[in-house]
Amino acid sequence: MHFTPEQLYAAGRLDEAQLACRNRLATNPAEHAAMHLLGIILCRQKKFDEGLSWLARAVSLQPDKPDYRINYGLALNEAERWSESEPVLKSVLASVPDHPLALLNLGNSVHGQGRSQEAVTLYRRALELNPGYHDARVNLSVALKALGRHDQATAELKAALGSAPAHPQALLEQGRLLADQKRYHEAEQVFRRLLSMDPGHHQAMYCLGIVLSEQGNWSQSADAYTEVVRMRPDLPEGWQALAVTLRHCNRITESLVALEKALQLRPAFTLAWQSYGSVLAEAGRIEEGIEAWRRSLSINPQQPVIRSNIVYTLSMVDGVTRADLWREHQGWAEHHAKPDAQQTQTARTPAGRPADRRKIRIGYISPDLRLHSVCYFLIPLLEHHDKQKFEIYCYSDVGCPDQTTLKIQQLSDHWRDVSGKPTAHVRQLIQQDQIDILIDLAGHTMGNRMELFALRSAPLQASWLGYPETTGLTTVDYKIADQIVCPGSEDGQYASERILRLPNGYHCYLAPPGCPDISELPASRNGCITFGSFASLSKLTPSTVRLWSEVLKQVPDSKLLLKARQLADSTVRDRYCSMFAACGIPRSRLTLELAIAETIQHLGFYREVDMVLDTYPYNGTTTLCEGLWMGVPPVSLSGPIPASRVGASLLHSLGLEDWVAETPEQFVTIAKNNSQDVAGLAALRAGLRQRFSQSTLGSPRQFAREFEAGLLEAFSGLHA
Numbered sequence: 001m002h003f004t005p006e007q008l009y010a011a012g013r014l015d016e017a018q019l020a021c022r023n024r025l026a027t028n029p030a031e032h033a034a035m036h037l038l039g040i041i042l043c044r045q046k047k048f049d050e051g052l053s054w055l056a057r058a059v060s061l062q063p064d065k066p067d068y069r070i071n072y073g074l075a076l077n078e079a080e081r082w083s084e085s086e087p088v089l090k091s092v093l094a095s096v097p098d099h100p101l102a103l104l105n106l107g108n109s110v111h112g113q114g115r116s117q118e119a120v121t122l123y124r125r126a127l128e129l130n131p132g133y134h135d136a137r138v139n140l141s142v143a144l145k146a147l148g149r150h151d152q153a154t155a156e157l158k159a160a161l162g163s164a165p166a167h168p169q170a171l172l173e174q175g176r177l178l179a180d181q182k183r184y185h186e187a188e189q190v191f192r193r194l195l196s197m198d199p200g201h202h203q204a205m206y207c208l209g210i211v212l213s214e215q216g217n218w219s220q221s222a223d224a225y226t227e228v229v230r231m232r233p234d235l236p237e238g239w240q241a242l243a244v245t246l247r248h249c250n251r252i253t254e255s256l257v258a259l260e261k262a263l264q265l266r267p268a269f270t271l272a273w274q275s276y277g278s279v280l281a282e283a284g285r286i287e288e289g290i291e292a293w294r295r296s297l298s299i300n301p302q303q304p305v306i307r308s309n310i311v312y313t314l315s316m317v318d319g320v321t322r323a324d325l326w327r328e329h330q331g332w333a334e335h336h337a338k339p340d341a342q343q344t345q346t347a348r349t350p351a352g353r354p355a356d357r358r359k360i361r362i363g364y365i366s367p368d369l370r371l372h373s374v375c376y377f378l379i380p381l382l383e384h385h386d387k388q389k390f391e392i393y394c395y396s397d398v399g400c401p402d403q404t405t406l407k408i409q410q411l412s413d414h415w416r417d418v419s420g421k422p423t424a425h426v427r428q429l430i431q432q433d434q435i436d437i438l439i440d441l442a443g444h445t446m447g448n449r450m451e452l453f454a455l456r457s458a459p460l461q462a463s464w465l466g467y468p469e470t471t472g473l474t475t476v477d478y479k480i481a482d483q484i485v486c487p488g489s490e491d492g493q494y495a496s497e498r499i500l501r502l503p504n505g506y507h508c509y510l511a512p513p514g515c516p517d518i519s520e521l522p523a524s525r526n527g528c529i530t531f532g533s534f535a536s537l538s539k540l541t542p543s544t545v546r547l548w549s550e551v552l553k554q555v556p557d558s559k560l561l562l563k564a565r566q567l568a569d570s571t572v573r574d575r576y577c578s579m580f581a582a583c584g585i586p587r588s589r590l591t592l593e594l595a596i597a598e599t600i601q602h603l604g605f606y607r608e609v610d611m612v613l614d615t616y617p618y619n620g621t622t623t624l625c626e627g628l629w630m631g632v633p634p635v636s637l638s639g640p641i642p643a644s645r646v647g648a649s650l651l652h653s654l655g656l657e658d659w660v661a662e663t664p665e666q667f668v669t670i671a672k673n674n675s676q677d678v679a680g681l682a683a684l685r686a687g688l689r690q691r692f693s694q695s696t697l698g699s700p701r702q703f704a705r706e707f708e709a710g711l712l713e714a715f716s717g718l719h720a
Helices: 005-010 014-027 032-044 048-061 066-078 082-095 100-112 116-129 134-146 150-163 168-180 184-197 202-214 218-231 236-248 252-265 270-282 286-299 304-316 322-336 341-348 373-384 403-411 423-432 450-454 522-526 542-554 570-582 599-608 622-629 646-653 664-676 678-693 700-719
Strands: 360-366 390-396 414-417 437-440 460-463 478-481 498-501 530-533 559-563 590-593 611-613 634-637
Touching (some): 005 032, 014 032, 032 066, 066 100, 134 150, 168 202, 236 252, 252 570, 270 304, 304 322, 360 373, 360 700, 373 622, 437 450, 460 700, 478 700, 542 559, 542 570, 542 611, 570 590, 599 622, 611 622, 611 664, 634 664
Parallel strands (some): 437 460, 611 634
């Protein structure tokens, strides 16, 4: 039986319909109907360049056919060529002013160009002509949401679903709206309902992946995105999202493969380049990661997140200098920190603080107010702040709160959830709260608010805890550190801030409740020394591997225990084993363990370690404190940048300066000599927790007084 192109198209046999159109055009090159249908088919197959060309030719041959122009405009919208579709659709309405489909698609066109208020007017006009036009009502809801009118958007969706409860796009937008409101479980149910109606709905599956990841269900989210790329292997966003979830599942190599696929499909996909750099860095391939981020900046220089990734990760690169880091931080400020002079002066003026208000208002802002290493140092300070002198505000940028978030909220006088809120909104909130001292806990780490600090949101701004380097911002007044990490001899060099030096270190560590007791020295039962590191593999640079290998050579029969979540990936494990093998250390001397999410179990692993080997040039912080609390001293190499002096700062707090090396050779000697004194090592282990508790590092009340004294001195200088 012979079928026409139209019949084949109606039956969904697109390839056959396309061929039939081409055959018809071969016979009659001027047949506009075949051109029109061929263009529609090609655009449905996402072959926009050729398809739009055929549609344009059909319109040029039959300019008086509204359907041709509407379909041409619709296809341009599908290709997201919004500015090109607008005049096409306006030409339809010029001749047929009350054409609902043209009104709908023109609304889509102007909404796609960011003119959502115009889109609202067009959608409302389409609904006046046809109150049952559900597509227009759903799109009206989307435009209203874009304008921040969420209540109206919800009402329109409710109306659409009230008369068409199974409308796919209405369900999709309902789920998205619920997700925007962080009602993730409800959103998940909506997306699952839509998928039960249409298992091939790739947009619903994509959104399901989002809400699953927001709930921390990374494995299920990866399964959802795997389905997305199976349905739409041509969708780079699907591959990028899959890669992010695979990374969280510690499937590092698969994540890299997915990102390479996304970049093959869209070479200028900056979000994929961002993820690619992050996964490479997490696998320990930090210089390759930085190169990927620089590739992204070459496509679009206005990416503050990418530039933050670079300035943070550079501290982990072998041989980096303060001058290198300073230059990159200045580059971040030049590209992304352009504060309005009037706004900056207004925020700096202390007149906003009422004379009768005795308490100084401190605001802490961080994306890490959750189960994160930052909180092991923040919580003891919050617990011991002098509430007679200070009023504490916490600005939480946490997308998925947990029990730690709740604890910090309870320790705060005032709690503000600013997750996902634009910078201007957060700045206005801080100023409404009349914050006197705003303290950043993130620096240039993930989820930072450096752009907020560039606008000077409070009279006094400081950086503390989460980032070892300068912020590069002249609007950040102080960096809170100590004489070891930021010595006075470097004042005026390589930092935009003044240094507020605390006298006995700038960390105070709170061990979690239920910590295991200190165990006996493992060497006493094993007959050999076990060195260990629980640091992220991104800190295990080639020079660190060489340094540790030399230690292992100098201490015969010793072993090295590495524990990191990235070691779940076999390719990553093999890479590090090969690096050690190239330095003469066989696989048999390495013990590779996966990270444990449960903190108490994680701390229990220190019972297997006699001595920690610190990373270089980016020293550990939390892992060193954990080890010290569990009786395990680290050997640390001090270097020329702040990140390479943190170990020295922590050890100085405990009077363990003789465990700090100034050269790689001295590092090896310290490790070797202490490994030969098993009795001394055992005695140190037994008394280390008491030593820790008697230091400022383990005395939160003392630390809080020193911290507050520093802030008061800085604040009094502002008012002098």
